[in-house]
Amino acid sequence: MSLLDTTRPSTQGKLKPEKSLLYLQPHHQRSLRLYSSLSKFALSSFLFLIIFLFFSLLSSPSSASHRSKITNSLSGGSQWEKKVIKSARPKSRAGFTVLVTGAAGFVGTHVSVALKRRGDGVLGLDNFNHYYDVNLKRDRQKVLERSGVFVVEGDINDIKLLQKLFDVVYFTHVMHLAAQAGVRYAMQNPKSYVNSNIAGFVNLLEVCKSADPQPAIVWASSSSVYGLNKRVPFSEKDRTDQPASLYAATKKAGEALAHSYNHIYGLSITGLRFFTVYGPWGRPDMAYFFFTKNILKGKEIGVYETADGKSVARDFTYVDDIVKGCLAALDTAKNSTGSGGKNRGPAQFRVFNLGNTSPVPVSKLVSILEKLLKVKAKKKVLPLPRNGDVEFTHANISSAQTELGYMPTTDLEMGLKKFVRWYTGYYSGSKKKKSW
Numbered sequence: 486m487s488l489l490d491t492t493r494p495s496t497q498g499k500l501k502p503e504k505s506l507l508y509l510q511p512h513h514q515r516s517l518r519l520y521s522s523l524s525k526f527a528l529s530s531f532l533f534l535i536i537f538l539f540f541s542l543l544s545s546p547s548s549a550s551h552r553s554k555i556t557n558s559l560s561g562g563s564q565w566e567k568k569v570i571k572s573a574r575p576k577s578r579a580g581f582t583v584l585v586t587g588a589a590g591f592v593g594t595h596v597s598v599a600l601k602r603r604g605d606g607v608l609g610l611d612n613f614n615h616y617y618d619v620n621l622k623r624d625r626q627k628v629l630e631r632s633g634v635f636v637v638e639g640d641i642n643d644i645k646l647l648q649k650l651f652d653v654v655y656f657t658h659v660m661h662l663a664a665q666a667g668v669r670y671a672m673q674n675p676k677s678y679v680n681s682n683i684a685g686f687v688n689l690l691e692v693c694k695s696a697d698p699q700p701a702i703v704w705a706s707s708s709s710v711y712g713l714n715k716r717v718p719f720s721e722k723d724r725t726d727q728p729a730s731l732y733a734a735t736k737k738a739g740e741a742l743a744h745s746y747n748h749i750y751g752l753s754i755t756g757l758r759f760f761t762v763y764g765p766w767g768r769p770d771m772a773y774f775f776f777t778k779n780i781l782k783g784k785e786i787g788v789y790e791t792a793d794g795k796s797v798a799r800d801f802t803y804v805d806d807i808v809k810g811c812l813a814a815l816d817t818a819k820n821s822t823g824s825g826g827k828n829r830g831p832a833q834f835r836v837f838n839l840g841n842t843s844p845v846p847v848s849k850l851v852s853i854l855e856k857l858l859k860v861k862a863k864k865k866v867l868p869l870p871r872n873g874d875v876e877f878t879h880a881n882i883s884s885a886q887t888e889l890g891y892m893p894t895t896d897l898e899m900g901l902k903k904f905v906r907w908y909t910g911y912y913s914g915s916k917k918k919k920s921w
């Protein structure tokens with residue numbers, strides 16, 4: 486029996502090594518014992534390795550499927566990651582790295598393009614829900630792509646996706662515009678408001694508070710939080726505890742949640758109360774948009790008036806003015822003070838009205854549209870339904886003026902002119918559709 490044979494380990498139990506050792510010289514026996522113990526060591530190491538690999542393999546399918554789940558929800562992979570990083574990279578070191586939620590939405594698109602144009606890095610996030618025409622959102626996405634903004638398709642309620650985005654990119658700022666908008670639709674689908682405006686917002690705040698470094702957050706609240714407030718113009722100091730709609734209640738809840746995350750975790754948070762924003766690439770669920778559509782089609786439009794016979798009025802604010810306010814809010818946002826979920830001192834907390842400061846009756850909005858479209862509207866005056874709409878809004882913007890340098894410059898006539906030009910170009914299917 487050769488030395489090699491006696492050290493063969495696989496059927497060790499059947500061999501009798503001691504007996505075979507008798508046939509060998511003493512120095513051979515010593516070296517054989519040495520080899521034997523070495524081989525035992527090698528064998529046990531080998532077995533240990535096999536067991537280790539076995540357990541690694543056992544655990545890897547779940548982590549692999551976990552990874553693939555993330556990848557699926559992100560339509561991910563390394564190409565995807567490259568796009569994310571490229572889109573989020575600012576042009577210079579001084580530039581911001583901004584996550585814009587609701588990027589394919591009306592205000593989201595305008596803000597994203599403006600940020601990208603001035604050299605900030607912008608990553609968009611949007612769930613492309615079907616609240617209104619998804620084709621319009623997809624066309625906005627094309628505009629964003631042409632500007633170099635990549636939009637990740639996903640929901641703010643998807644915590645794994647958000648964490649992944651924060652793993653891949655250090656966001657200096659979050660511009661949170663994703664929301665379930667619209668006052669009247671809240672009666673039909675209240676859950677979607679709770680899901681986006683409350684649960685989704687908390688999800689985002691959770692990820693932001695745990696991020697290290699924490700980003701500064703600027704987010705869209707709403708003029709609707711003033712609800713039944715009668716003091717005009719609406720000031721940030723006025724009461725906001727009488728919401729008239731579930732939509733308003735979820736935005737008010739957002740403001741309260743923002744305060745608690747600022748207080749507990751040191752997140753720098755700025756809430757912007759938008760006043761009836763309108764303009765090119767707008768939302769088809771808003772009155773100025775579907776009035777235009779229906780006037781052009783010769784369809785009747787319902788114009789609301791109050792119980793005492795006055796037209797309801799809104800402080801309509803042109804989207805470019807809102808964009809300036811958003812950028813100024815980002816520029817003046819101080820850093821969050823916490824890190825990785827721990828508060829290290831008080832952080833900035835702000836709320837600003839972003840309005841136009843000149844309310845216009847809806848009847849006047851209609852007459853401007855008639856003039857611009859050169860079509861007489863088929864108006865039906867209706868009593869203001871009890872659907873959450875309020876009689877009027879009017880912003881006091883002195884705080885935004887002082888601290889953000891915010892100064893709206895577009896009146897309703899000029900703004901609607903720009904909207905109508907876009908609308909007719911976009912829906913005529915002409916080449917203008919492609920222009921921004």
Ligand SMILES: O=C(O)[C@H]1O[C@H](OP(=O)(O)OP(=O)(O)OC[C@H]2O[C@@H](n3ccc(=O)[nH]c3=O)[C@H](O)[C@@H]2O)[C@H](O)[C@@H](O)[C@@H]1O
Binds near residue numbers: 668708876
């Ligand atoms: O300022 C805001 O925060 C809110 O502004 C708008 O809400 P709203 O002002 O109600 O805008 P529209 O739905 O476009 O209504 C504009 C005006 O037209 C009136 N209206 C609406 C619909 C209609 O058929 N007839 C009519 O007269 C409304 O009562 C309102 O006075 C947005 O839809 C909300 O998402 C946003 O949060």
